[in-house]
Amino acid sequence: xxxxxxxxxxxxxxxxxxxxxxxxxxxxxxxxxxxxxxxxxxxxxxxxxxxxxxxxxxxxxxxxxxxxxxxxxxxxxxxxxxxxxxxxxxxxxxxxxxxxxxxxxxxxxxxxxxxxxxxxxxxxxxxxxxxxxxxxxxxxxxxxxxxxxxxxxxxxxxxxxxxxxxxxxxxxxxxxxxxxxxxxxxxxxxxxxxxxxxxxxxxxxxxxxxxxxxxxxxxxxxxxxxxxxxxxxxxxxxxxxxxxxxxxxxxxxxxxxxxxxx
Ligand code: MG
Ligand code: MG
Numbered sequence: 001x002x003x004x005x006x007x008x009x010x011x012x013x014x015x016x017x018x019x020x021x022x023x024x025x026x027x028x029x030x031x032x033x034x035x036x037x038x039x040x041x042x043x044x045x046x047x048x049x050x051x052x053x054x055x056x057x058x059x060x061x062x063x064x065x066x067x068x069x070x071x072x073x074x075x076x077x078x079x080x081x082x083x084x085x086x087x088x089x090x091x092x093x094x095x096x097x098x099x100x101x102x103x104x105x106x107x108x109x110x111x112x113x114x115x116x117x118x119x120x121x122x123x124x125x126x127x128x129x130x131x132x133x134x135x136x137x138x139x140x141x142x143x144x145x146x147x148x149x150x151x152x153x154x155x156x157x158x159x160x161x162x163x164x165x166x167x168x169x170x171x172x173x174x175x176x177x178x179x180x181x182x183x184x185x186x187x188x189x190x191x192x193x194x195x196x197x198x199x200x201x202x203x204x205x206x207x208x209x210x211x212x213x214x215x216x217x218x219x220x221x222x223x224x225x226x227x228x229x230x231x232x233x234x235x236x237x238x239x240x241x242x243x244x245x246x247x248x249x250x251x252x253x254x255x256x257x258x259x260x261x262x
Contacts, residue, residue, distance in 0.1 A: 002174060002182045004200030009107065010241045010248070013176065013202055016053065016109035017239045017251035020100050023047045024113050025255035027072065027100070031115040033092040037074035037085035040098065045071035048102050056101035056108060056179050064222055073099040073112075080208055080216055080225040080233040081170055092118035095128065097235040101179055108179045110204045111251035112237035115260075124211075124232065127164065131209045131234040134158035138187075138205045142240055142247035146197050152189030155207045159187075165214030167233070170225070172206040175239055197242050202250070206237035 005013065026047045027040050048055045048071060055071030062068065068084075075083030075097045076090065083097075090096060099112035114128055138155040156166050172185030183195045187207045210216075212231030219226060227233050241248045 002195065002201060003176050004198060005176060005202055005241065006200065009176070010200070010202070010243055010250070012105050012107045013109070013239065013241060014250045016102055016104040016107045017111060018109075019048070019051055019053055019102050019104055020109035020111040021252035022255050023100050023102065024098055024111060025259050027098050028113070028115055028256050028259050031090065031096060031117055033118050034089045036087050036089050037076065037083070037096065038087050040074055041070045041072050041085040044098075044100055053102040053104040056103045057099075060179070062222055066222060068223065071100070075099070075224070075233070075235065077232055078227045078230050080167055080210070080227060081235055082223045082225050084221055084223050090117045093120055095120060095124065095232060095234065097233075099235065099237065106177055108175050108177070109251060110175055110179060110237060110239050112206060112235050113253060113256050114234040114236060127211050127232065128234050130159060130162050130164065131207055132236045134207045134209065135205060135236045135238060138207065139238060139240055139247045139249065142197060142203065142205065142242060144197055144199055144242055144245040147192055147194045148183055148185055148197070149189040149193030150191050151205060152186045152194070153191045155205070156188040159207065159209045165210035165212060167208040167210060167214055167216055169216060170208055172204045172237070175202050175204045199242050199245065201242045202239060204237055204239045206235060208235045209233065
């Protein structure tokens with residue numbers, strides 16, 4: 001069942017999602033060689049709680065009923081998603097995707113950004129750029145009257161045309177009072193397929209893309225997902241609303257990108 005949001009609810013969603021953007025920027029300030037993902041997690045959790053919100057990932061159950069132990073997922077290099085923060089220092093040339101969710105005033109925010117640690121190669125930089133662009137090419141299709149498959153197809157083509165792999169096992173989602181609502185938003189699919197987009201729909205669009213082959217596996221921690229071929233993976237996510245017929249991006253990379261001076 002897809003829950004359509006009212007104007008007032010969309011504004012509450014925006015408040016929660018802007019807090020996620022600011023939290024990711026706080027984390028981004030600390031993404032440096034020698035810093036651990038546990039330290040990044042601490043920055044995020046404190047920032048979220050200082051702003052009166054709850055980190056939704058903390059305690060969120062996996063399919064085995066085990067609670068996620070942190071406020072962010074921090075997925076380094078060949079880790080695709082759901083990386084558990086740890087005490088391993090980040091190294092120059094690593095990439096780390098930081099996925100974050102908050103609950104504020106009864107509504108959820110969810111956004112993710114892949115950061116570079118120090119300097120990365122031109123090849124890696126081009127990969128990250130493509131995956132981020134693919135998020136926006138999906139968002140462009142998120143207009144009333146289009147279908148979920150129009151978003152999915154745009155994301156897929158953008159990445160596959162450059163030879164990158166689309167992870168099939170994890171998808172974007174509706175979002176609102178719950179972090180995961182209907183409909184699913186896959187990063188692959190056919191144009192004109194799937195549920196029709198309507199005003200009031202709120203969606204988390206989140207390309208999860210590999211530099212090599214798209215196959216993945218789960219680590220024994222039952223959380224961390226990695227690429228089978230050991231190549232890098234990237235993940236960018238915005239929460240959007242279909243609002244006045246168009247995509248209204250509720251989360252924001254503005255603070256992050258000011259920080260990174262892109
Ligand atoms: Mg997320
Ligand atoms: Mg999400």
